[in-house]
Structures are given as structure tokens and as C-alpha cells.
Amino acid sequence: MKKPILLGTSTATSRTPCCSKVGIKKGPWTAEEDEVLANYIKIEGGGRWRTLPKRAGLLRCGKSCRLRWMNYLRPTVKRGPIAPDEEDLILRLHRLLGNRSSLPDIHNHDAYFRGFSFDSLLGWALIAGRIPGRTDNEIKNYWNTHLSKNLISQGIDPRTHKPLNPVSHGSSQADQDDDDDVPESNPNPPSSFKSSELMGEKTNSMETTNLESHQIYQHQQEVGDDCMGQPSSSGNGGDLVENGNEDHMFSLFLDSLITDNQQQQQQSNNGDLWEAETMSPMVEFGNPQNYFNHHQQHP
DNA sequence: AATTATCCCAACCGCAGCTAC
DNA sequence: AGTAGCTGCGGTTGGGATAAT
Structure with a gap:
């Protein structure tokens, strides 16, 4: 269902990426990173994901932080097998x-x-x-x-x-x-x-x-x-x-x-x-x- | 025991929708 | 009106875990 994009156009499709790819860590999150992110959100709250990693001291993309929080760290997330x-x-x-x-x-x-x-x-x-x-x-x-x-x-x-x-x-x-x-x-x-x-x-x-x-x-x-x-x-x-x-x-x-x-x-x-x-x-x-x-x- | 195949899930990527300027 | 920036969504993938050979 994805719509085709027009490469090379100078519209909003040429927006800058959500984060600088340089110096950004990818892959599985460590327990330390989880703790930093969870503690930060506990104190400062979520949102403003783009700048959150920098404010929290994480070498992660904002999208990655949001995803980690939403899918894993949120207190309301239920673990365990699907009933x-x-x-x-x-x-x-x-x-x-x-x-x-x-x-x-x-x-x-x-x-x-x-x-x-x-x-x-x-x-x-x-x-x-x-x-x-x-x-x-x-x-x-x-x-x-x-x-x-x-x-x-x-x-x-x-x-x-x-x-x-x-x-x-x-x-x-x-x-x-x-x-x-x-x-x-x-x-x-x-x-x-x-x-x-x-x-x-x-x-x-x-x-x-x-x-x-x-x-x-x-x-x-x-x-x-x-x-x-x-x-x-x-x-x-x-x-x-x-x-x-x-x-x-x-x-x-x-x-x-x-x-x-x-x-x-x-x-x-x-x-x-x-x-x-x-x-x-x-x-x-x-x-x-x-x-x-x-x-x-x-x- | 070693190798290969398969399963499964966390994470990534690209895009859309929306607001602000 | 056009552009930039942000967030959220769905599809896809990488790689660890497990099973099969």
C-alpha cells in the first residue's frame, strides 16, 4: 500500500533523516541503555523523540528510542505469551x-x-x-x-x-x-x-x-x-x-x-x-x- | 559434536499525516 | 501555498535461539 515516491524531487520527500547516521548506535539495546531511557522518561517524560536521545545522553536515533519505549520499556506493556x-x-x-x-x-x-x-x-x-x-x-x-x-x-x-x-x-x-x-x-x-x-x-x-x-x-x-x-x-x-x-x-x-x-x-x-x-x-x-x-x- | 535449516522477535526503514512557520 | 519538522504506522529484515540432520 506504500505510495511511490518521486526520487530527486525537492519537496518534503527530500527531508533530512530523523537523525544524523554518524555516531548513532544501532541494533539490540543493552540493559544500560534501557535504564538510561526509562529513567529519563520517568523524570522528563516522553515526546520530542528527535532530541530526546541527546538530552538523555543516548547514542540512539529518536525513532529507535521511541520504539524501544513503546514496545518494551513502557510499564503498561504486557510480557509473556499471548493467551x-x-x-x-x-x-x-x-x-x-x-x-x-x-x-x-x-x-x-x-x-x-x-x-x-x-x-x-x-x-x-x-x-x-x-x-x-x-x-x-x-x-x-x-x-x-x-x-x-x-x-x-x-x-x-x-x-x-x-x-x-x-x-x-x-x-x-x-x-x-x-x-x-x-x-x-x-x-x-x-x-x-x-x-x-x-x-x-x-x-x-x-x-x-x-x-x-x-x-x-x-x-x-x-x-x-x-x-x-x-x-x-x-x-x-x-x-x-x-x-x-x-x-x-x-x-x-x-x-x-x-x-x-x-x-x-x-x-x-x-x-x-x-x-x-x-x-x-x-x-x-x-x-x-x-x-x-x-x-x-x-x- | 558439527553443520544446516527454521523459527521468532526486536529493531530498522520508508512513508503518511499533521502542525508550525 | 509551500516547506520543514515531528510522530506514528506498517512492512521488512537481521540475527540469535532452537530444532533437525
Whole structure:
């Protein structure tokens, strides 16, 4: 999903690297470095990662410091193996949300075509945000090394969560119509469905920034008092307060995706698992804003 | 015991989104 | 409006640990 860059242009793409590569240490962190970084953040707080290494006396790139803190040193980071319930949650969230490389999956949901951009809420970070103490890197690694292989061994495409060999699951019309390259569409699209929306024009009031603020809001709640109080320069601090209710509603929406999907799988225990996947609250409510409205009317 | 293959995770890299100037 | 700087995200990789031969 990476966009091509134009080499040789004098735009922002020619920005200087995040740190001078000269004299910067790379590779695994030592216990001493960990201690220096943790102590510094404990006293001074995180943020301003670019200058943090110098201030802390570390010969590390700012990005490296941030990554080390976020993925390892943070007090809220949970160590140890992934529990079965966590694994189950990862599977369900991945099936529902996918990652950026499996963006077409989410296209299968009508909501995407109704102007709701999921670009900002897809990804490991969002999945990790629903699993306390786990980092996006950890979830991503666990997925790539364990879960995707498990799915493949079960004949399931880990990207689409559909059978690798659809023939073995019958030859229904639905299967014949199933084409990963062609997004499924609602057989009964609403009258308001417009091609312009399909082309990506946002007509829904639910803007991307609100969703991103949800991620940050959720993350800050998770981080809590771990000295990360400095809002990022690109943060949506003000929105966090103003959109708090929407953030909460979005969180509820996400919870419903998990719960409903779980119920559908239970209901389809002896049926076609894959048919169940096509049903989701997204389809039911059209888009999260509809979901919000629904639940505000029916708390 | 030595060598090779595989697994796994921490860390790196490139890019996007955002704000400030 | 354009540019620079910062942070965060996802994909990828390097290399240590472990298993297999």
C-alpha cells in the first residue's frame, strides 16, 4: 500500500533523516541503555523523540528510542505469551478490520462505499489498542509467525479469511460470485448510494480525523500515567475532548463488531462459516454514524 | 559434536499525516 | 501555498535461539 515516491524531487520527500547516521548506535539495546531511557522518561517524560536521545545522553536515533519505549520499556506493556483469549480476539479483529495490506477486505463492507473511510482505522495499532498491554509490533509478529500459518494450515487465506480453495466449500452462487479482486456490493444499495462516494469522496459527517483521534484517545487512556503526557505535535488534543462522546461511541461500535461476529460464528457453527463473515454490524447499520445514531436512540 | 535449516522477535526503514512557520 | 519538522504506522529484515540432520 506504500505510495511511490518521486526520487530527486525537492519537496518534503527530500527531508533530512530523523537523525544524523554518524555516531548513532544501532541494533539490540543493552540493559544500560534501557535504564538510561526509562529513567529519563520517568523524570522528563516522553515526546520530542528527535532530541530526546541527546538530552538523555543516548547514542540512539529518536525513532529507535521511541520504539524501544513503546514496545518494551513502557510499564503498561504486557510480557509473556499471548493467551488463548487474546489470540481469539486478534483473529476476530483481524477478520473484521484486517490490516492495511488487506484493504480490499474492508471493501467488502458496504460501509466503505458509503463514504466512510476505514483507511485510518485499519491496522495493527487498532487491533493492539483493543488488547491491553500488547503492542502493534507484538500483534503483528504474532500474526505473521503463528496465526497466519495456522490459518494456512487450515486451508484459510490469512489475508481474506476465506478458503484458499473455494471449491472445497461447495459451488454455490455466492462462491462463484466471490472474487477477491472485485468488492462485494450490497444487493440492495440504498437510494443515497452514489458513485462519487465509491470514488472516495467523503460525504459522511464522520470524518477521518475523528477516527484517528479515537485511536489517540484510546492509546492515551491505555498509556495512562506512564509519563507520556506530552501531546504529539500532530496530536488532536482538542478534539479528544470535543469528540469524546463520538470516541466512546466508536469504541462501542467496535465492541459490537467483535461481539456480533462472535455470535454469528457461534450461530454458524454447523453452517457455512464464510457466509457468516459477510454479515456484520457494518452491513446492518451502513456506517458507524448510523450505528451511533441507532444506539443513541436506543441506549 | 558439527553443520544446516527454521523459527521468532526486536529493531530498522520508508512513508503518511499533521502542525508550525 | 509551500516547506520543514515531528510522530506514528506498517512492512521488512537481521540475527540469535532452537530444532533437525
